[in-house]
Amino acid sequence: xARSEGSIFKLCFLCSVIANLFFGVxxxxxxxxxxxxKWSSDxxxxxxxxxxxxxxxxxxxxxxxxxxGHGRAFLDGAVADGRPACECNTCYGGPDCSxxxxxxxxxxxxxxxxxxxxxxxxxxxxxxxxxAGWHRMSYxxxxxxxxxxxxxxxxxxLHSQVGNAITDDKYILFGAGSTQLLNAAVxxxxxLNSSFPASAVASIPYYALYQMQxxxxxxxxxxxxxxxxxxxxATNTTGDIIEFVTAPNNPNGQLNEAILHGPNVKxxxxxxxxxxxxxxxxxxxxxxxxxFTISKLTGHAGSRFGxxxxxxxxxxxxxxTFLQLNxxxxxxxxxxxxxxxxKVIIEDGGREIFKFGYKTMTKRWDRLRKTLSMSNxxxxxxxxxxxxxxxQKVREPTPAYAWVKxxxxxxxxxxxxxxxxxxLGRGGSIFHDDDRYARLSLIRSNDDFDxxxxxxxxxxxxxxxxxxx
Amino acid sequence: xARSEGSIFKLCFLCSVIANLFFGVxxxxxxxxxxxxKWSSDxxxxxxxxxxxxxxxxxxxxxxxxxxGHGRAFLDGAVADGRPACECNTCYGGPDCSxxxxxxxxxxxxxxxxxxxxxxxxxxxxxxxxxAGWHRMSYxxxxxxxxxxxxxxxxxxLHSQVGNAITDDKYILFGAGSTQLLNAAVxxxxxLNSSFPASAVASIPYYALYQMQxxxxxxxxxxxxxxxxxxxxATNTTGDIIEFVTAPNNPNGQLNEAILHGPNVKxxxxxxxxxxxxxxxxxxxxxxxxxFTISKLTGHAGSRFGxxxxxxxxxxxxxxTFLQLNxxxxxxxxxxxxxxxxKVIIEDGGREIFKFGYKTMTKRWDRLRKTLSMSNxxxxxxxxxxxxxxxQKVREPTPAYAWVKxxxxxxxxxxxxxxxxxxLGRGGSIFHDDDRYARLSLIRSNDDFDxxxxxxxxxxxxxxxxxxx
Numbered sequence: 001x002a003r004s005e006g007s008i009f010k011l012c013f014l015c016s017v018i019a020n021l022f023f024g025v026x027x028x029x030x031x032x033x034x035x036x037x038k039w040s041s042d043x044x045x046x047x048x049x050x051x052x053x054x055x056x057x058x059x060x061x062x063x064x065x066x067x068x069g070h071g072r073a074f075l076d077g078a079v080a081d082g083r084p085a086c087e088c089n090t091c092y093g094g095p096d097c098s099x100x101x102x103x104x105x106x107x108x109x110x111x112x113x114x115x116x117x118x119x120x121x122x123x124x125x126x127x128x129x130x131x132a133g134w135h136r137m138s139y140x141x142x143x144x145x146x147x148x149x150x151x152x153x154x155x156x157x158l159h160s161q162v163g164n165a166i167t168d169d170k171y172i173l174f175g176a177g178s179t180q181l182l183n184a185a186v187x188x189x190x191x192l193n194s195s196f197p198a199s200a201v202a203s204i205p206y207y208a209l210y211q212m213q214x215x216x217x218x219x220x221x222x223x224x225x226x227x228x229x230x231x232x233x234a235t236n237t238t239g240d241i242i243e244f245v246t247a248p249n250n251p252n253g254q255l256n257e258a259i260l261h262g263p264n265v266k267x268x269x270x271x272x273x274x275x276x277x278x279x280x281x282x283x284x285x286x287x288x289x290x291x292f293t294i295s296k297l298t299g300h301a302g303s304r305f306g307x308x309x310x311x312x313x314x315x316x317x318x319x320x321t322f323l324q325l326n327x328x329x330x331x332x333x334x335x336x337x338x339x340x341x342x343k344v345i346i347e348d349g350g351r352e353i354f355k356f357g358y359k360t361m362t363k364r365w366d367r368l369r370k371t372l373s374m375s376n377x378x379x380x381x382x383x384x385x386x387x388x389x390x391x392q393k394v395r396e397p398t399p400a401y402a403w404v405k406x407x408x409x410x411x412x413x414x415x416x417x418x419x420x421x422x423x424l425g426r427g428g429s430i431f432h433d434d435d436r437y438a439r440l441s442l443i444r445s446n447d448d449f450d451x452x453x454x455x456x457x458x459x460x461x462x463x464x465x466x467x468x469x
Numbered sequence: 470x471a472r473s474e475g476s477i478f479k480l481c482f483l484c485s486v487i488a489n490l491f492f493g494v495x496x497x498x499x500x501x502x503x504x505x506x507k508w509s510s511d512x513x514x515x516x517x518x519x520x521x522x523x524x525x526x527x528x529x530x531x532x533x534x535x536x537x538g539h540g541r542a543f544l545d546g547a548v549a550d551g552r553p554a555c556e557c558n559t560c561y562g563g564p565d566c567s568x569x570x571x572x573x574x575x576x577x578x579x580x581x582x583x584x585x586x587x588x589x590x591x592x593x594x595x596x597x598x599x600x601a602g603w604h605r606m607s608y609x610x611x612x613x614x615x616x617x618x619x620x621x622x623x624x625x626x627l628h629s630q631v632g633n634a635i636t637d638d639k640y641i642l643f644g645a646g647s648t649q650l651l652n653a654a655v656x657x658x659x660x661l662n663s664s665f666p667a668s669a670v671a672s673i674p675y676y677a678l679y680q681m682q683x684x685x686x687x688x689x690x691x692x693x694x695x696x697x698x699x700x701x702x703a704t705n706t707t708g709d710i711i712e713f714v715t716a717p718n719n720p721n722g723q724l725n726e727a728i729l730h731g732p733n734v735k736x737x738x739x740x741x742x743x744x745x746x747x748x749x750x751x752x753x754x755x756x757x758x759x760x761f762t763i764s765k766l767t768g769h770a771g772s773r774f775g776x777x778x779x780x781x782x783x784x785x786x787x788x789x790t791f792l793q794l795n796x797x798x799x800x801x802x803x804x805x806x807x808x809x810x811x812k813v814i815i816e817d818g819g820r821e822i823f824k825f826g827y828k829t830m831t832k833r834w835d836r837l838r839k840t841l842s843m844s845n846x847x848x849x850x851x852x853x854x855x856x857x858x859x860x861q862k863v864r865e866p867t868p869a870y871a872w873v874k875x876x877x878x879x880x881x882x883x884x885x886x887x888x889x890x891x892x893l894g895r896g897g898s899i900f901h902d903d904d905r906y907a908r909l910s911l912i913r914s915n916d917d918f919d920x921x922x923x924x925x926x927x928x929x930x931x932x933x934x935x936x937x938x
Contacts, residue, residue: 049518051532051593052525055809056518059599063520074605075598076619076805087611112607120602124520127603129544130528131806133589133596133813136543136771138581139764142556150545176645176796183795187686209794216794220689295608302605302801325678325685326652327645327796332771334800336545337600340524344602 052130059128070447071097072117089447105422106451108440111250111400115364115443116299119356126347129340136332146329147174154342155307159284161349163389164274166286170309171316174330175323178272178293178306182244183213184326185289185308188318189242189266190221196239197221198266201228203259205403205431207250207270226432228259240264248273251431251439252381253399255279272296276350277357279397280386288312296400296443298341298353305330305338354390361398364442367453368402374467375460379405402440414438421459423452521599528597539916540566541586558916574891575920577909580719580869584833584912585768588825595816598809605801615798616643623811624776628753630818632858633743635755639778640785643799644792647741647762647775651713652682653795654758654777657787658711658735659690665708666690667735670697672728674872674900676719676739695901697728709733717742720900720908721850722868724748741765745819746826748866749855757781765869765912767810767822774799774807823859830867833911836922837871844929848874871909883907890928892921 049056058075062084065073071088078085080095088097091104120127140146152172159165175181190198200214204227211224225231228243245267247256258267269290273279275297293306310316323329345353372378381403388395404425406414415427415438428437442449518525527544531553534542540557547554549564557566560573589596609615621641628634644650659667669683673696680693694700697712714736716725727736738759742748744766762775779785792798814822841847850872857864873894875883884896884907897906911918 049522049525049529052528052597052599053518054594055597055599056521056525059521059601060518063601072603075601076605076617076808078619110608112609114606117603117606120606124602125523127601128521128524129600130521130524131598131600132528132532132544133593133810134541134586136545137583137586137589137768139579139770140581148545150547176800179794180796213794216790217686299606301608304796304798304800321685325648325682327649327773329773331645331773331800331803333802333806337802339545341602 052132055130063124066096068092068096068098089445091451092447103422104451105419105424106455107424107444107448108402108442108452109424109426111296111301111441111443112445113296113299113301113400113443114445114448115360116353116357117445119353120299120341123344123352126344127341129337131333131336135336139328146324147172148332148335148339151335151339151342154339154346158342158346158350161346162276162281162354163284164281165271165290165292165309166284167309170311171313173308173310173316173319173323174335175306175308176304176327176330176334177295177301178270178291179209179213179304180323180326181291181306181308181319182210182268182270183217184319184322185268185291185315186214186218186222186242187322188315189240189268189289190218192240192266192315192318193264194239197223198240198242199223199225199231200242200244201225201231201260202244202246203228203249203256205249205251205428205433205437206244207246208430208432210244211432231260240266243267244270246270246272248279248397248399251401251426251437252403253278253383253397253401254381255282255383255386273400275357276354276388276390277361277398278400280388280395281390282387283389289315294338294341298345300338300341303334303337305334350390358391358395358398361400361442362396364449365396365398367449368442368456371453371456371460372404375463376467377406377408377411377463378456378460379407381405400441400443402442404438404440406436406438412436418459421455423455423459521601524599532593535565537561537565537567558914560920561916572891573920574888574893575924576893576913576917577871577911577921578893578895580765580770580910580912581914582765582768582770582869582912583914583917584829585822585826586914588822589768589810592813592821595813596810598806600802600805604805608797610801615793616641617801617804617808620804620808620811623808623815627811627815627819630815631745631750631823632753633750634740634759634761634778635753636778639780640782642777642779642785642788642792643804644775644777645773645796645799646764646770647739647760648678648682648773649792649795650760650775650777650788651679651737651739652686653788653791654737654760654784655683655687655691655711656791657784658709658737658758659687661709661735661784661787662733663708666692667709667711668692668694668700669711669713670694670700670729671713671715672697672718672725674718674720674897674902674906675713676715677899677901679713680901700729709735712736713739715739715741717748717866717868720870720895720906721872722747722852722866722870723850724751724852724855742869744826745823745857745859746830746867747869749857749864750859751856752858758784763807763810767814769807769810772803772806774803819859827860827864827867830869830911831865833918834865834867836918837911837925840922840925840929841873844932846875846877846880846932847925847929848876850874869910869912871911873907873909875905875907881905887928890924892924892928 062073062075067086070092071086073084073086077087086097090107091101093099093101156167159167200222202210214222214224241260243258243260245256245258249256269287271285271290272293273296288311291308295301372380383397385394385396411417413435415425418425418438426439428435531542531544536555539561540555542553542555546556555566559576560570562568562570625636628636669691671679683691683693710729712727712729714725714727718725738756740754740759741762742765757780760777764770852866854863854865880886882904884894887894887907895908897904
């Protein structure tokens with residue numbers, strides 16, 4: 001009996017060991033074999049990935065490259081060691097961006113909106129998009145337009161959530177950034193009522209592109225005439241007058257309003273910065289021609305996507321013809337991506353992104369004000385607090401740019417003084433203003449901003465008679 | 470001893486059973502638990518997907534929508550039943566595109582290059598691309614340009630593989646399709662040597678956009694003067710002459726050459742169709758200014774991506790300024806996608822895609838020729854066979870468009886006759902030619918082409934005195 005019992009146990013034990021081997025090998029091969037089992041935390045109901053897995057893996061491999069927090073690797077970057085290399089922030093170098101370049105100038109020059117990059121890294125899952133090889137190959141959408149109706153709906157919904165524009169009863173057009181739309185608008189508004197060349201004006205200081213575009217593209221139809229103040233009592237000119245109104249203004253953050261009014265005055269409202277990141281939203285814009293861009297909303301300057309709301313049908317048709325003959329509309333790849341980004345924002349009514357943007361900008365302004373508070377040499381623009389219907393409070397503006405004034409009599413060229421202290425920015429004359437002013441960009445990467453503050457601190461602490469804390 | 474041996478076996482058996490339970494539960498929970506284990510056949514070395522899985526699942530869900538082979542669902546399409554709805558080919562309808570609309574006209578109008586859509590569906594895995602939420606938010610690449618160096622390298626490599634352009638010692642620029650680059654080229658070449666307005670010319674029949682763009686954008690700097698033949702003996706005009714040379718030509722497929730030569734003649738070579746899909750490649754283009762577009766190479770018209778090779782530095786700089794002030798370069802999203810598509814092509818030296826394109830176009834031309842061979846009423850353009858250095862043989866051209874002539878004396882308006890027979894196309898006068906001609910597009914979807922043949926068969930079989938097979 002004992003013998004027989006022993007044999008049964010031996011048999012059971014053998015079976016059990018075989019079963020163990022089976023399970024063990026199964027798990028091992030499943031995880032490490034020719035194919036791989038992958039864990040996914042997504043909640044989308046899908047049986048398993050087939051054709052998109054490789055692209056996903058490539059993107060994650062690029063994103064996983066360690067760049068010391070001072071850079072990032074992109075899928076289409078130069079390749080090093082078999083995968084995309086780190087692309088470092090200004091003033092950082094080395095294969096993993098860990099090398100600080102001490103003699104490098106702080107970059108506060110262009111309006112690269114990288115202050116929002118961390119937001120998108122935090123929302124990696126909801127903001128990623130897969131473009132299939134056969135995605136929208138046609139020239140047109142199925143309604144024969146160049147505009148995605150889904151994207152249009154999202155844009156109108158966003159403005160209604162934020163309360164920064166009334167979009168009812170207005171036509172919409174998409175452009176390659178606000179850049180192309182500004183160009184289309186000037187072209188459409190020239191010769192609208194008159195066969196004489198139009199005159200374009202913008203209050204000083206103004207964004208240089210207005211003048212550069214008008215002079216480069218429309219010299220025969222429209223001449224750039226500088227400040228509208230000169231035209232205030234002379235609106236009965238032969239040609240039309242086109243006024244650019246930028247609110248908040250680039251470079252100084254003021255909520256500009258139109259100076260000129262009258263039957264032959266047409267206004268282009270550039271609302272690139274009219275988002276809660278930068279300003280209170282006292283009331284929704286409700287203008288004849290208003291231009292927005294994704295660049296200063298989500299931070300995707302590189303995507304080249306903007307949109308315009310237009311009240312008048314003739315102006316809309318003329319702008320539409322411009323956009324069709326110029327580029328046949330905006331890339332469908334870009335429209336797909338803009339849609340995905342907007343969906344992330346709209347999901348919570350913009351709460352997260354605007355909180356992130358406002359908080360980041362507030363912190364930066366606090367640090368900047370604190371740094372310059374010790375200075376007698378440099379001052380910052382003053383902008384009155386605004387009621388913000390979005391945040392439901394009165395708030396300090398946190399503009400994208402500091403408009404710095406050099407106060408000393410002898411400091412006639414402010415940007416030269418900043419450059420000498422290893423700070424890059426833009427001199428006042430670029431904005432048609434006095435060179436006693438300079439624009440410093442506050443919307444770039446954290447690294448750029450940190451270095452800007454550090455260079456300003458050195459500059460201020462070296463002042464004769466700097467205030468003592 | 471037996472007793473003791475039995476106890477040891479019992480203990481071992483118990484341990485083994487526990488181990489079995491552990492392995493079993495582990496496998497079961499791993500496959501069916503809160504998350505999901507997914508099998509991937511890709512060979513990219515990656516531990517597992519995290520943030521990109523959801524986007525991948527969304528894209529696959531849209532792509533999996535059944536549209537009866539007569540449509541497809543896109544990720545950014547209108548939503549039905551919780552996921553993107555089918556967008557049907559012309560003449561098909563219903564929620565799954567299974568409904569043929571019998572009274573619908575065959576669409577042979579625009580140059581939508583959907584004949585290549587099946588190629589990309591066959592290469593779904595290698596052509597998909599994941600765009601991360603933080604992908605290239607900057608205005609510029611790390612070298613401060615608006616152009617991806619990786620993409621530039623791929624384009625130069627492709628031309629060297631195909632043998633259709635010499636790119637050494639030439640500048641390259643990217644545009645939103647060839648559309649924007651044509652525009653930039655006219656602007657750059659006007660007033661290059663002379664302060665007088667330039668004249669633009671193109672051999673009849675020519676692509677209507679040349680004239681439309683020149684008249685819309687450059688009326689003050691450049692006037693469109695039609696056929697260059699009138700100017701052949703009058704090149705000593707006061708202003709410059711800009712000749713558009715399209716080879717193969719749109720609409721008739723001829724390998725046009727420049728008509729005008731001389732110190733004040735500038736030539737824009739539009740090489741949109743200079744790919745083995747459509748023509749033999751007798752020799753590489755080696756011209757001062759040559760424009761290509763991805764639209765007629767990969768079929769991605771909707772991506773709006775083109776490129777130009779430019780020999781002269783001044784012309785390059787002027788075009789570059791145009792592109793910067795017009796749109797600040799081409800969307801980085803588009804450049805990323807173009808890169809992925811080009812990688813698929815380059816991997817085998819273009820063999821697969823050009824074989825696919827050439828075969829498709831050859832089949833379509835065979836069917837079209839056969840259909841019209843029974844007709845006395847309609848004739849097709851004749852193009853001499855060309856040596857193709859790419860396929861290493863002499864081959865019949867397979868142009869993108871049929872240039873149909875109505876032969877009957879009374880059929881003065883060919884497109885009207887085609888329209889009456891439920892065929893959409895473009896009349897000759899759109900190309901500044903006689904309306905006795907009409908252009909029929911042969912590069913659209915299989916459905917469009919099949920219906921075109923069917924409508925033509927009906928038309929031809931109804932002819933008085935049609936030839937009998």
